[in-house]
Amino acid sequence: MLRSKTCGEIRAEHQGQAVTLAGWVDSVRDHSGILFINLRDRYGLTQIVFSQSLADTVRSLHPEDVVQIEGTVQLRPEGIVNKKIPTGEIEVKAEKLTILNRTAVVPFQPSAPEVPAEETRLKYRYLDLRRPAMQKTLTLRHRICKVARDYFDENGFVEVETPMLGKSTPEGARDYLVPSRVAQGQFYALPQSPQLYKQILMIAGYDRYFQIARCFRDEDLRADRQPEFTQLDLEMSFVDSEDIIGMISGLVERLMKEVLGREIKGDKIPRMCYDEAMERFGHDAPDLRFGMELIDLTDIAKEVEFRVFRGVADSGGRIRAINAKGAAEKYSRKDIDGLNNWVIEQFGAKGVAWLKVDTDGKLAGPIAKNFTEEQLDKIAKRVGAEKNDFILFSADTFSVTCKVLNGLRRRLAAELKLINPNEMNFCWIVKFPMFDWDAEEKRWVAMHHPFTAPLTQDLHHLAGTPDSNPGAIRAQAYDLVLNGFEVGGGTVRIHDSETQSKVFDLLGLSLETAKQQFGFLLEALQFGAPPHAGIALGLDRLVMLFGGLDNIRDCIAFPKTAKAADLMTGAPSPVATKQLDELAIKTTLKPNDTVAR
């Protein structure tokens, strides 16, 4: 061992002990007759004191040089304890200094107070990962995995690895494809999730499976979305949705307690139906850390002359509002113009109407003149208007009012600082619709995936029955939501081929096509498939939220940029012509753009 202690563990009780430390030079402070360095590793900082004898070597040190110190622990002189660091009561009096490795001049110092540009951080990721904040996050990530693994183990789960090279399926996200050399012209797909394999494992009798599974989706990125991400994936047999919700609620409680040392809010995680979430928040992953819920005014709008409201209400649209309490003075006409342009550009809305409550408690604003006194009173009562309230309206299709008001609700909450950043607010969203109508392709599409079981009480709406109504069918699906982010989603699966056929039929999948795509699963379902259900949690998002971060890249050791590039390694990159020849692949681009020279 090149060290006997880490840089974070020495305390006053070790006074007089001989120790050997190794780490990175964090800073050098040269006072001519006496010199100090802060030595850093991932456990902390320890101050090393040098006398004149080692001065020349110490002066040659640079930040991020790797050194080994042999010395003696001593208490710092009275009155100059450094209370900012846990090791601040002691220092190590150096007797020997060994330079283990010199560094080149670093592009940035991990200990610097300012964080470099994202591009620089990603290019020199090893330096970025030396930053204490990153080390804290990756350690948190490890803790979450460890607690989850232990929890699943205690509950009888078996961790099974499923293939990375799988079969491409046309539904869902775009696949990352891997060309086959031995079967030229054919491709594997990297898994979007272990979905089909874990269902097969249920049929195979592994009634409690879990995996910390890497997943891939070739879609555009976001602050909370990477092309390569990790799921805490599980599946159980002989269970219903209550069992899955219970199992995961237990995990959440454990994670909160063992990782953050906290209890979950309330006795248990509350639940909300999808329809209720859309009515109250306009989104299926509502942030419940603040109010400002959506208020429906469609019935009032049907009675008014104001054409913007009346027209929408009469043609089946909705008029809804949010009330930003006490915010009237904080939003100038210019600010409101900004909000208006934002909803037009971002959500394709026609705009946002607004009213403010003036000092007399009256609703005022450009649209106020379109209402009678009585109608204004009705609106005021409905939205709970009080002095200085700022009320924003969206009059549009239900879908657009959801997008607009959810967007405004989140934006205003951030701007008005309504969110307690320390709160961890979980909820379950249940009873999702089974199908979505795709207006472009003029067909029903599965909202989750085509193996999701409908709620038994909605089965009579399936095709081929007198009261067939696919839009009314709800799924046995459940999403776990934390602080306005979807952190998990799962369903009870269909385990009988009769229901499965009906669902495929509704999706416009012929038996032939279905067999071609999922034949192995359909076949397997015939050989004693137990009732089963499962869920997958987004590990990266969980870490992000447990760590109080606002970006998923900061939870991943080696993340990709918005264009899915790895700035450190330079991937993706051209390959040699020989490699392409072996795969029988020819690009339609100019050779110099794609082929390694």
Place this chain on the structure above:
RNA sequence: GGGGACGUAGCUCAAUUGGUUAGAGUACCGGACUGUCGAUCCGGUGGUUGCGGGUUCGAGUCCCGUCGUCCUCGCCA
């Protein structure tokens, strides 16, 4: 694919309406200093203002294109 923000020294940033030789902090190099801890003090090196065009007497600043990073809409069963 669409919209927006940004790109100036190794790093973090500044530079008035388009106007002198593009500045500061830090890092780096040299020097001073025996209790500092983001050490301090003195001096110095360091720039094709992402790249390519254009407008102008004059462009870091304005216009067009392009590349990159971030945010976002579409997309993500």
